[in-house]
Amino acid sequence: MTATLPAGADVRRRDTHAAGRRAAAAAFLGSMLEYYDFVVYGAAAALVFPALFFPSGTSGLGVVAALATFGVGYIARPLGGIVLGHFGDRIGRKKVLLFTLVLMGGSSMGIGFLPTYEQVGLLAPVLLVVARLAQGFSAGGEAAGASTLTLEHSPVGKRGLFTSFTMSGCQAGTLLATLVFIPIASMPDDMLMAWGWRIPFWSSVAVIVLAYVVRSRLDETPVFEAEVSDDDVPKMPIMELFRTQWADVLRVVFASIFAIFQTIVTVFGVAYATSDEVGIDRAAILWVTVIANVVAVVMIPIAAMLSDRIGRRPVWMTSAILCAALVFVYFWAVSTGRLPLIYLVGALLLGVVYSGVNALWPAYFSELFAAPVRYSGFAIGSQFGFLLAGFAPSIGYLIMSDGVNGWIPVAVFAAVCGVVSALAVFTARETHDVPLDRLGKPRCVG
Helix, strand or coil: CCCCCCCCHHHHHHHHHHHHHHHHHHHHHHHHHHHHHHHHHHHHHHHCHHHHHCCCCCHHHHHHHHHHHHHHHHHHHHHHHHHHHHHHHHCCHHHHHHHHHHHHHHHHHHHCCCCCHHHHCCHHHHHHHHHHHHHHHHHHHHHHHHHHHHHHHCCCCCHHHHHCHHHHHHHHHHHHHHHHHHHHHCCCHHHHHHCHHHHHHHHCHHHHHHHHHHHHCCCCCHHHHHHHHCCCCCCCHHHHHHHHCHHHHHHHHHHHHHHHHHHHHHHHHHHHHCCCCCCCCHHHHHHHHHHHHHHHHHHHHHHHHHHHHHCHHHHHHHHHHHHHHHHHHHHHHHHHCCHHHHHHHHHHHHHHHCHHHHCCHHHHHHHCCCHHHHHHHHHHHHHHHHHHHHHHHHHHHHHCCCCCCCCHHHHHHHHHHHHHHHHHHHCCCCCCCCCHHHCCCCCCCC
8 A cells, every 4th residue: 555645745855855955055155165265374374474474584483473373263263153153043043154154255355455564564464363363253153053054954864964065065165275276376476475375365255255145045944943933042042052961062072173183184294294304295295185185075975874874973983983093004104205105095084084074073063952052052062172173283293203203193192082082972872863853852762
């Protein structure tokens, strides 16, 4: 006997899939803009900002100061998570996401118009820090908002896949920024310093406009609308969060430190590879990031779909432990100086294995929290955890020993963080099969 669907069920299913696809596209574009800005700023801070925004004759100090402005963005992220998480849970996901997009895009474009130290003196680095703080503040609420909105629009059984487009956007942004900056960095020095460095920042306007159009056409999530209609919106989400789900916030903080694998490999790893002990060409080692991101674009949706079938916890814990093991293999490969081996292991570590964690956190962190505090819980927990990723390269420099095997203490540090992330998820509950309206609530017994 053939079962008959309730009247309108097929239409509702199509509507859910359409809304999920629109939300996933909006998350993809917002994340692409965030990581485009992230990579472009990092490249500019290393190559041109020391000479442009800091006094001449202090090149070494200028490099340190320029890289410090890069780290300032990470310091601003937790504050952004607290403030934007509050409003995301109070006034809605969509409104806050439009704000983060405008603030992020505006601050990035603004950097492209900043006067240099030669033109306005100390005001130049001050303005640079202000713009970087604005970028970090907006980033503190971007991923949480995009992931929460997409999750709450996603069809049943596909929350991991749809929400993973947040991370696919990150990979696309990294690739786009790399492709834009390679020809800029190859310009003659006089052209690069005069105006060439500004082009990548101005170019972000195309992504800003496209992302804003897509996001402005989104509906607010049915979950938040139901909260409003039931008068269930908390007046102080952060207080409700720590009253009811403080343990989940801590789990997210410790689970989030998986992100150090990315910064240890792409920042510290480049410095180690190009050091006198190893001597690999800088342009050659940068291709590790490009290759790994191409692989990750394919692997992220695969890992997300797998977690939709077998669960978030087994995929996460397996990937985190494998990252902890492979980081030793990667740095050993770098120490040999053999580029094909480095590319292979780098693609395996960051492209394949790391994607097993990287694809899941947008869905998993959202699913751990109840709807009234979901934005705040995700934003606050993840951004405090990501602080370690921001400072991991500096920690690596401090603990690195001398010689070609000086990487071993750094690999041990990264491996410990991978194990801690796996243990944090081990203590958490499985969420992939929990109905949307039961997320963040105790399981029913019997």
